[in-house]
Amino acid sequence: MDRDALRSLDEYRFEAGPPENALFDEFLDGEVDRAGFLRRATVIGVSATAIGAALRTMGMGAPAYGATVAGKAGGRLRLAIIPGPSGDLEPIEFMDHGRLATGSICGEFLTRSRQNLTLGPELAVSWKSNADATQWAFNIRRGVKFANGQALTAADVVATYKALTDPNGKSQALSAFKGILGPGGIRAVSDYTVVFYLQAPTAGFPYLTSNTTYQAIILPANYQTGTFAKTPQTTGAFNLTSYTPGVGARFDRNPSWWGGKAPLDGVDVTYYSDNAAVDAALLGNQIDLISQSLYSSDRPLFNNKSVQIFATKGSPHREIAMLVQTVAAAKPLLDYRNREAVAYAFDRDKAVKQLLGGFGDVGNDSPFAPAFPSSDLTVPQRHQDLALAKKLLAQAGNPRGFGVTITFAKFQEIPALAQLLANDCKKVGINIKLNMIDYNSYYGGTYSGGATGRGTTPWLNSPMDITDWGHRSVPNVFLTSAVHSGGVWNEADYANKKVDAAIASYQAALTLKEQRKYARVIELQMLHDTPYIFPYFFNWTQAGSKRVKGFKADAIGTQYLGKTSLA
Amino acid sequence: MYRFLLKRVGLALITLFLLSVIVFAAAQLLPGNLGRNILGPFASAHDVAVYNHEHGVDRPLVSQYWTWISHFVRGDLGESLEYNVTVGSLLGPALVNSLKLAALAFVLVVPISILGGVAAALRRGRFADRAITIVGLSLTSIPEFVTAIVMIVIFGIALQWLPVGATAPPGSNFLVQIKYLLLPSFALVAVLFGYIARITRAGVIEALDADYTRTAYLKGLGARRVIVKHVLRNALLPTIAVVATQTGYLIGGLLVIEKLFNYNGIGQRIYVAAQFKDFTLLESGVMIVGVVYLVATLVADILYSVLNPRIRVGGVE
Secondary structure, X not given: OOHHXXXXXXXXXXXXXXXXXXXXXXXXXXXXXXXXXXXXXXHHOOOHHHHHHHHHHXXXXXXXXXXXXXXXXXXXXXXXXXXXXXXXXXXXXXXXHHHHHHHHHHOOOOEEEOOOOOEEEOOEEEEEEOOOOOEEEEEEOOOOEOOOOOEOOHHHHHHHHHHHHOOOOOOOOHHHHOOOOOHHHEEEEEOOEEEEEOOOOOOOHHHHOOOOOOOOOOOOOOOOOOOOOOOOOOOOOEXXXXXXXXXXXXXXXXXXXXXXXXXXXXXXXXXXXXXXXXHHHHHOOOXXXXXXXXXXXXXXXXXXXXEEEEEEOOOOEEEEEEOOOOOOOXXXXXXXXXXXXXXXXXXXXXXXXXXXXXXXXXXXXXXXOOOOOOOOOOOOOOOOOHHHHHHHHHHOOOOOOOEEEEEEEOOOOHHHHHHHHHHHHHOOOOEEEEEEEOXXXXXXXXXXXXXXXXXXXXXXXXXXEEEEEOOOOOOHHHHHHHXXXXXXXXXXXXXXXXXXXXXXXXXXXXXXXXXXXXXXXXXXXXXXXXXXXXXXXXXXXXXXXXXXEOOOOOOOOOOOOOOOEEO | OHHHHHHHHHHHHHHHHHHHHHHHHHHHOOOOOHHHHHHOOOOXXXXXXXXXXXXXXXXXXXXXXXXXXXXXXXXXXXXXXOOOOEHHXXXXXXXXXXXXXXXXXXXXXXXXXXXXXXXXXHOOOOHHHHHHHHHHHXXXXXXXXXXXXXXXXXXXXXXXXXOOOOOOOOOOOHHHHHHHHHHHHHHHHHHHHHHHHHHHHHHHHHHHOOHHHHHHHHOOOOHHHHHHHXXXXXXXXXXXXXXXXXXXXXXXXXXXXHHHOOOOOHHHHHHHHHHOOOHHHHHHHHHHHHHHHHHHHHHHHHHHHHHOHHHHOOOOO
C-alpha cells in the first residue's frame, strides 16, 4: 500500500461529504472495481488528485484521460451527418440526430460523458452534492468566452437551465428533468457557482448536465430564440459560420476556445438522406467521417480495409413493448406467461450477430445495460428456450399459441428485428403479424385523452410495438419514463408498486452497492412481468477514413471534434 | 398561330388550377399531425392545438387553400413550417440546382439519342441498328438507381475518375460544377437514350420511306442534304414531343438520382417536405414543378408548330 497516497486520500476524505466517503469505502473494500470506481467518482465530482490517490492506495495506476492519436494540425474535416436536421436548429428543441450532431460541433455542456461512461468537466470545473443528493453545486469554468465575445458566468447557466426545464416552453429535455428539477430550483449563488435544488434525491444528476442531455448546450443569458444558426454564440472548439437547412453547415475554428487551439481549421458538414449515397461518398473519398453508420444499412463499410469503424458501448436500444393493461391490449398479452413465452422464443444472440454484426450486447428485458456500472450482472441472462416458451404457453392456457399484431416504424434495422421476432415466435405457435408504418405516423397522433387516456398515437396504443431509444449514461430516464407507472413514455402501461418504489430508491442511492441492490429488484421483477423485451443494446458506430485521428465516438451521437485531426 | 397559343396557355392555366387543388388535397391526406411533428412527443395536446391554430392548419380546407393559392400567385410562397425560413430561400437554390442537372442531362442526351436514332435508321436491319436498339432498350429498362449505383461504383469508387456526390464545393467554377454533375447526368442519359433514340429511329425510317424523300433524291439532291433538310425536319417532330414530356421529369422527378448523389434538387426538397408535413414547402414545390413542366410543354408546342405548318393554320392540334 502506498502510504503517501493513503495520507493524501485521508486528507481529502476529511473534507469530503458522505457520497464521496461511501464510494471510497466501497472501493477500498473491493466491492467496486477500478472501472466502476472511476465512473462513479467522476459523477459525484471527486477531484482527479483524490482519484489518483485512491488508485495508488490500491496499487493501481492513475487513469489516463483523453489520450489521443495526433494527426497533422490544420485541414478541414468533411463530416457527413445522416439524416440531417428535421427542424429548426434551436438547442432546447433538439430531438433528432441531425440537430444534436450539428449543434454539438460548436456547443458545450457543463460536463461531458466520456466513452467509458465516466464524467469529465467541461464548462463546469467541479461539482458536489449535499449528503442526500438533493442539492448540487457546480463551479463554472472561468475565462470562457462565447463566440460573440461575452464572458461565461453563472447567469448564463441559470438562463439555459431555466429554459430547459420550463414546462411552458418548447424544451425537449423535459423528460430528463421531470420530477427532478424545475425552473425554480436553479440559482446562481455567485458569479461562478450555480446550485441546483432538486425535487427528489438524484445521485446521477451530474449526468443530466452532460452531452447526454444534448439540448443542454450552454448559451448566453441574453440569447434570442431563432438566432443559433445566424450568429455564432457558443463556447466550443468551432463556431457555426453558415447553415443551409437540408444541405449542410460550415464550422470554423474558434480562436478563443478555452480548450486551446483545435487541430482542425474547420469542419464542413454535408447532410445526407440516403445510406448508399453516404457510403459511396466515404468510399469515393468525398467525406472523412459519417455521424452514424449501422451494420444493417451500411454493410459495405464494415470489414472494409480502407475504412475505420469508431465504436463505443452504450445504452442505445430497441424496446419491444407489450401492452399489459389498457383496453387496447391483446388479450393473450395480459397474461405474463404469454409475454414471457414471447421473450423466450426470441433468439436475441442471433439478433445481435445478424442485425448488429456483433456491435452490441444482448439485453435482459430491463433497461439495465451491461455498460452501466449499476447494473446487476449476476441476474441470470435470458436466452432463447423454445421448450420453456411452449411450457409457459401451456400454463397460460394457450398450448397452440396465439396471434398478435406488432406495429413498428420503417427505421434502421427495426423491420428486420420484427421479422426475426416473428420467425422465432412462429416456432412455438405465436403468430405475429407485422404492421410497418412510417416513422412520423408511428409517433403521430395525440398522446392523451380518448378512452385509455393515452390518445391515438400508435406508439402508445398498439398491443405490441417496437420503439427506438437513444443512449443515456445512467438508466434513470429509461426507468422514470418507460418503466415507472407514471412515466410519459410507458408504452406497455406497466405499473408495479414494487418496481416504482425500487426506482425511487435507486435514484436516491448514493453508493454503487445500494444502486445495484435496487437494480436487482427492478431487473428480477421486470424479468418476471416482462412488459418489455430489451433485445439488445447496440454500440454507437461511425465509419471514417483512415485519415481521421483522435476521434472518439459518443454513444448519444454528439460529435466532439476539438481533439480530432487529419493525417 | 395566336389562337393556337392562346388556347395552349388557357389549357395550361386550367391544368395548373387543377394541379393546385389536387396537391392541396393530397397534402391533407398525409399521415401525422403538423404540431406534433414540430413540437415533439412531449408537447401537450394543448400546445399542439395552439401551434396548429397559429399556423392555420385547423381552419376549413377551403379557407386554407385560398390563403395559400392567393399568396402563391402573388409570388409569396410563405414560410417553411419545418425550418422557419422562407420557402423561396429553400426552393430557389433547389430549383436552380435541378435546372443545372436537367440542362446538362438534356445537352448530353438529346444529340446523343438523335444521332443514335438516325444512325440506326440509316443502317436499318444491320448490326449497328441492332446494337443501338438493344443497348438503348436495355439501358432504358434498367431502373435509374441501378444504373446510377453501377456508375458510382465503377467511376466514383473503383476508378475515382468522377466525384460520387453531385454538389460541387461552394465557390466552384463552371467546369468543376460540370465535373460534379457528370455522373448523375450520365445515369439520366442511360435512362432516356433508348426511348428518344427509338422514337427518332422510327421517325427517320418513316421519313426515309416518304414520297417527298424519294422526290428529293430523284431531283438529284445529295444524301446529306436530303437527310438534313427533308428527313430530319419531318422525322424530329415526334422526338421533340417526347423530349418535351421528359423535361418535367428531368426537373422535378429525379428524387432517386438526387438522393443517390446527395444533390439538393427540388425533388429532394418536395420529398422531405412530404415526410414532415411541411405543407407550404410541399405545395409550392409541386406547383413550381408543374409550372416548369407546362412551360416546357408550351415551348415544345410552339417549336412543333414552327416545324409543322399544319398546326399553325389550324389543321391539326
